[in-house]
Amino acid sequence: DAKTTQPNSMESNEEEPVHLPCNHSTISGTDYIHWYRQLPSQGPEYVIHGLTSNVNNRMASLAIAEDRKSSTLILHRATLRDAAVYYCILRAGANNLFFGTGTRLTVIP
Amino acid sequence: SQTIHQWPATLVQPVGSPLSLECTVEGTSNPNLYWYRQAAGRGLQLLFYSVGIGQISSEVPQNLSASRPQDRQFILSSKKLLLSDSGFYLCAGMTGKLNYGYTFGSGTRLTVV
Numbered sequence: 001d002a003k004t005t006q007p008n009s010m011e012s013n014e015e016e017p018v019h020l021p022c023n024h025s026t027i028s029g030t031d032y033i034h035w036y037r038q039l040p041s042q043g044p045e046y047v048i049h050g051l052t053s054n055v056n057n058r059m060a061s062l063a064i065a066e067d068r069k070s071s072t073l074i075l076h077r078a079t080l081r082d083a084a085v086y087y088c089i090l091r092a093g094a095n096n097l098f099f100g101t102g103t104r105l106t107v108i109p
Numbered sequence: 110s111q112t113i114h115q116w117p118a119t120l121v122q123p124v125g126s127p128l129s130l131e132c133t134v135e136g137t138s139n140p141n142l143y144w145y146r147q148a149a150g151r152g153l154q155l156l157f158y159s160v161g162i163g164q165i166s167s168e169v170p171q172n173l174s175a176s177r178p179q180d181r182q183f184i185l186s187s188k189k190l191l192l193s194d195s196g197f198y199l200c201a202g203m204t205g206k207l208n209y210g211y212t213f214g215s216g217t218r219l220t221v222v
Binding site for chain 2: 034036041042043044045046049087091097099100101102
């Protein structure tokens with residue numbers, strides 16, 4: 001499975017936008033880019049996914065680079081409830097999604 | 110939509126005791142099911158996955174086993190727990206379609222003492 005690289009941690013002020021980067025330089029043409037987040041002591045929660053085009057939903061936006069070797073999860077206005085570990089993973093039909101250590105987002109009030 | 114039920118939320122077991130964690134799925138049929146373990150401050154490690162009744166694939170050699178007796182039931186077991194089995198155990202389901210994601214249960218925090 002293609003792997004992803006994310007910063008270990010990021011900070012954001014409350015009510016400001018947050019851009020969480022992810023590098024996936026070995027991505028293949030059939031890999032979907034998925035983002036999950038995990039709140040303390042909970043299971044991961046699906047956030048958004050995409051293949052080539054940018055995607056928006058009620059939780060976030062996903063910006064995918066033209067060469068697909070990187071993507072950015074955008075939280076338009078960070079709230080304290082957005083403090084979590086964010087995972088960027090790739091899915092290409094494999095039965096195993098590789099979850100790395102993700103990015104721990106701290107939101108400062 | 111798919112819902113994953115896991116219980117118990119927390120469990121403290123002595124070394125050498127047996128373990129049985131159950132995961133059930135609601136809202137979908139014939140899902141792929143997964144057991145993950147997460148050590149403190151670490152990422153998720155896939156332990157087992159199942160694409161159907163009686164079909165189990167193991168990702169890492171370990172002291173644990175898994176079974177899928179029914180389409181919507183996935184069980185994680187051990188005959189004798191080790192201290193190293195402590196962790197946060199998560200069950201997840203996936204419909205199998207490429208543009209669908211995982212749904213996770215709320216997890217079981219197991220402490221082996």
